[in-house]
């Protein structure tokens with residue numbers, strides 16, 4: 001992808017909310033993502049332990065999507081990507097934006113890991129995440145109590161969802 005067209009992230013402002021809500025409620029996206037009220041988005045923009053990003057792309061910097069993340073470093077649960085949406089699918093924009101976010105999480109936040117949940121049937125999203133190095137967590141290896149902490153830390157997610165985790169690149173000695 002041409003460097004000037006690669007996705008970029010900038011902080012969401014209140015004036016972006018119509019764009020965000022329009023994308024969230026779009027029939028192409030609705031089956032795959034949660035539906036927040038405007039107040040829930042405003043709270044995520046305001047809270048210090050939440051990140052709300054507009055994904056921009058192309059030379060003109062048009063809005064092409066958004067990404068919401070929870071900073072869960074304090075309870076030891078890394079950084080959680082709550083939601084990612086791009087308008088134009090399967091052109092590498094989702095993975096491009098996620099790569100930028102993961103780099104930010106490791107370099108700026110020193111996150112121990114970045115994780116997310118995804119519906120089993122959402123294979124497009126899973127392939128996009130896999131391209132960024134996310135791997136499906138083997139939940140059989142996670143203790144029950146620990147799993148409960150993950151679920152509680154993000155306000156719950158379905159048993160039907162896969163958990164995918166990305167660890168930082170290993171530093172060679």
Ligand SMILES: CC(C)(COP(=O)(O)OP(=O)(O)OC[C@H]1O[C@@H](n2cnc3c(N)ncnc32)[C@H](O)[C@@H]1OP(=O)(O)O)[C@@H](O)C(=O)NCCC(=O)NCCS
Pocket residue numbers: 028029032033083084085086087088089090091092093094095096117118119122123124125127128131
């Ligand atoms: C999920 C999302 C952000 C991914 O971004 P994207 O730009 O569309 O994805 P990418 O181009 O990075 O990768 C798409 C991959 O899925 C594949 N794909 C496309 N349609 C597919 C389908 N129906 N079944 C399986 N794979 C599919 C593509 O071939 C590509 O994989 P490959 O490069 O290995 O061939 C975007 O699709 C989206 O906004 N979806 C709607 C909302 C959503 O699902 N959000 C995530 C909730 S967890």
